[in-house]
Amino acid sequence: MSPNPLANFDIKKLNIFANPAKMFFPKKMIGIDIGTSSIKVVELSRWGQGKTLENYGEIKSVSLYKEPFRSVEKGSYMLSNYFASRAIRAILDEAKIKTKAVIFSIPDFSTFCTSFELPPMSASEINEAVYYNAAQYIPLPITETTLDWKIIEGTPGDKQSSLKIFLVAIPNQVVQDYQKVAQLAGLDLYAVEAEALGLARSLVKEDNKCACLIDIGVQSTTINIVDRKKLRKSYSFDFAGSQLTYSISSALGLGHTEAEELKNNEGLTSSKEEISKTLYLLIDPLVLEVKKVLSDFYQQEGKEVDVVYLTGGTSSLPGLREYFQEVLKKKVEISNCFSELLYPPILGQALEKMAPSFSVAIGVALGGLET
Numbered sequence: 001m002s003p004n005p006l007a008n009f010d011i012k013k014l015n016i017f018a019n020p021a022k023m024f025f026p027k028k029m030i031g032i033d034i035g036t037s038s039i040k041v042v043e044l045s046r047w048g049q050g051k052t053l054e055n056y057g058e059i060k061s062v063s064l065y066k067e068p069f070r071s072v073e074k075g076s077y078m079l080s081n082y083f084a085s086r087a088i089r090a091i092l093d094e095a096k097i098k099t100k101a102v103i104f105s106i107p108d109f110s111t112f113c114t115s116f117e118l119p120p121m122s123a124s125e126i127n128e129a130v131y132y133n134a135a136q137y138i139p140l141p142i143t144e145t146t147l148d149w150k151i152i153e154g155t156p157g158d159k160q161s162s163l164k165i166f167l168v169a170i171p172n173q174v175v176q177d178y179q180k181v182a183q184l185a186g187l188d189l190y191a192v193e194a195e196a197l198g199l200a201r202s203l204v205k206e207d208n209k210c211a212c213l214i215d216i217g218v219q220s221t222t223i224n225i226v227d228r229k230k231l232r233k234s235y236s237f238d239f240a241g242s243q244l245t246y247s248i249s250s251a252l253g254l255g256h257t258e259a260e261e262l263k264n265n266e267g268l269t270s271s272k273e274e275i276s277k278t279l280y281l282l283i284d285p286l287v288l289e290v291k292k293v294l295s296d297f298y299q300q301e302g303k304e305v306d307v308v309y310l311t312g313g314t315s316s317l318p319g320l321r322e323y324f325q326e327v328l329k330k331k332v333e334i335s336n337c338f339s340e341l342l343y344p345p346i347l348g349q350a351l352e353k354m355a356p357s358f359s360v361a362i363g364v365a366l367g368g369l370e371t
């Protein structure tokens with residue numbers, strides 16, 4: 001059993017573990033999402049209540065190296081520390097970003113999320129109770145994980161009110177990998193945060209909404225439920241955006257680049273039946289999963305989801321939003337994570353196009369600017 005490197009840190013708030021004294025109320029923060037296909041970097045600043053997008057950058061793994069920055073091999077998580085840190089350094093240099101404080105998002109396949117109830121107790125007792133109870137809910141040895149948690153229901157100190165806790169567990173090895181990447185890139189690691197928590201922050205803007213967030217990337221898809229801005233459920237599925245391209249490529253006998261272009265430009269709306277049929281065959285199981293998540297949530301919580309937000313690069317698949325809307329019979333939107341930030345108006349159109357890929361990076365950076 002390896003020692004817990006974070007044992008000396010307060011487990012209550014993972015997002016201040018790194019260096020709380022040195023960087024207390026940061027005015028600028030970098031958020032980084034190391035995705036399978038690309039690394040997204042954003043730099044945000046805070047001025048009063050307003051948040052400004054200072055800089056952003058993306059580097060695709062294929063443009064530098066043949067391998068993805070991160071992958072899952074034999075069920076375990078692999079992060080290429082060296083390649084990832086070099087790519088990050090390149091983005092920072094190119095964009096002339098001087099800020100050092102960084103928050104990394106941790107991918108869904110290396111985090112474990114659950115929720116459970118605790119009896120009424122005071123705020124000071126919760127930390128220990130969470131730690132004590134976590135072992136029965138997470139499938140990882142507790143000494144080898146870092147815990148982050150939030151109260152999603154109930155009031156500490158109220159003797160009538162039991163508490164509902166949302167718990168995120170991250171293997172220490174994964175946290176250490178990100179510490180290494182930050183160090184190699186010359187950054188100060190301010191925090192790490194599960195990507196679902198970042199998404200919830202950047203996509204759900206109305207206080208009273210119950211929303212379902214679906215992030216479709218290259219390798220995996222997450223379905224999350226956020227009620228009144230609090231993440232209530234988070235599930236990860238094997239549905240991979242990259243499968244769509246492979247299927248078109250093998251159905252039509254095309255090369256990868258050509259298949260990718262057809263997918264991105266025509267998607268479900270393609271007049272070539274072979275393309276749309278191939279795509280519907282892959283998308284339908286995902287829609288079924290979403291339906292199941294929504295109905296389970298209704299069964300458990302008695303609550304209907306008001307709106308569905310699609311995000312991740314694959315959410316731009318032509319016709320996808322409309323198809324989800326038709327099948328789920330709910331309002332479905334492609335949320336723009338930049339919409340509440342200040343930035344030069346000339347960037348508006350470009351940012352709207354890129355927004356689906358940046359939701360996670362923006363969300364974790366915003367977390368670092370909260371007081």
Ligand SMILES: Nc1ncnc2c1ncn2[C@@H]1O[C@H](COP(=O)(O)OP(=O)(O)OP(=O)(O)O)[C@@H](O)[C@H]1O
Binds near residue numbers: 037260356
């Ligand atoms: N217009 C489009 N239609 C369909 N797919 C698209 C479109 N534009 C980009 N994509 C797909 O989006 C994917 C990249 O999305 P994203 O940047 O969210 O992935 P990632 O974060 O690197 O992956 P992951 O989160 O799985 O590690 C690529 O598979 C790309 O083909």
Ligand SMILES: [Mg+2]
Binds near residue numbers: 036218312360
């Ligand atoms: Mg992603």
